[in-house]
Amino acid sequence: MRKKFIAGNWKMFQNPHETRSFGEELKKYIYGRTTNERIAVCPPAISLEAATEIFNNTAVEVFAQNIHFEREGAFTGEISIPMLKSIGVRGAIVGHSERRSIFSESDELVNKKLKALVEEDMQAILCVGETLEEREQGKAFDIVENQIVRGLEEVILDHMSLVTIAYEPVWAIGTGRTATPEQAEEMCAFIRAAVAKLYGEEISEELIIQYGGSVKPQNAKDILEQENIDGALVGGASLKVAEFMSIIDYKG
Numbered sequence: 413m414r415k416k417f418i419a420g421n422w423k424m425f426q427n428p429h430e431t432r433s434f435g436e437e438l439k440k441y442i443y444g445r446t447t448n449e450r451i452a453v454c455p456p457a458i459s460l461e462a463a464t465e466i467f468n469n470t471a472v473e474v475f476a477q478n479i480h481f482e483r484e485g486a487f488t489g490e491i492s493i494p495m496l497k498s499i500g501v502r503g504a505i506v507g508h509s510e511r512r513s514i515f516s517e518s519d520e521l522v523n524k525k526l527k528a529l530v531e532e533d534m535q536a537i538l539c540v541g542e543t544l545e546e547r548e549q550g551k552a553f554d555i556v557e558n559q560i561v562r563g564l565e566e567v568i569l570d571h572m573s574l575v576t577i578a579y580e581p582v583w584a585i586g587t588g589r590t591a592t593p594e595q596a597e598e599m600c601a602f603i604r605a606a607v608a609k610l611y612g613e614e615i616s617e618e619l620i621i622q623y624g625g626s627v628k629p630q631n632a633k634d635i636l637e638q639e640n641i642d643g644a645l646v647g648g649a650s651l652k653v654a655e656f657m658s659i660i661d662y663k664g
């Protein structure tokens with residue numbers, strides 16, 4: 413049985429003070445409850461330490477939104493994996509479409525980052541997804557498979573338990589236009605099959621596949637109940653504790 417994994421991608425929102433208040437409020441919600449869901453927040457770099465402090469000894473994991481693949485060096489403006497580990501960060505998102513399109517990250521760079529993470533025993537959420545144009549041209553499945561094959565190049569089988577794949581159709585991110593549960597399920601099932609081709613059935617059956625793109629309290633249940641969707645990567649709706657919690661509590 414795969415455990416649902418709900419992660420909040422805060423993007424460039426929530427400074428350290430706001431992170432602490434968010435953390436205090438979220439802790440009140442989750443205090444004393446036993447949840448079957450895995451929960452993570454991905455604050456901007458400057459707020460990571462506030463987040464690891466506030467969520468210390470709770471079930472909430474803290475992930476970064478980006479990392480550099482080298483351990484240290486002359487890389488102005490970058491943050492290394494050992495630095496993140498030193499403050500209790502558990503993993504990072506790689507290959508988010510905003511980083512691919514706005515910051516020109518290639519599959520090769522995404523792959524380097526992913527490999528660096530898992531080699532340090534850190535979790536990686538690998539984002540994949542097609543643009544609207546690619547979907548309309550019938551290329552969505554090829555694009556996604558290619559991002560998976562290239563993103564996972566040279567990642568060994570033993571490290572696959574550290575990898576989550578997030579299917580985020582670019583046309584659904586921040587647009588309010590969600591993929592239908594059927595569209596999301598179809599792609600997530602395809603992703604599981606693509607991973608089975610690379611690593612075998614056993615690994616693919618255990619793989620956590622999230623859907624991301626305008627997930628909200630109103631649509632979370634329909635999406636999260638799909639067979640091949642094991643969680644959500646939530647942007648906008650993860651910035652308010654009540655909304656984030658009602659996604660986590662999608663079963664009602």
Ligand code: PGA
Pocket residue numbers: 421580584585586587588624625626627645646647648649
């Ligand atoms: P959204 O963002 O939920 O605001 O669409 C999702 C994401 O980019 O991870």
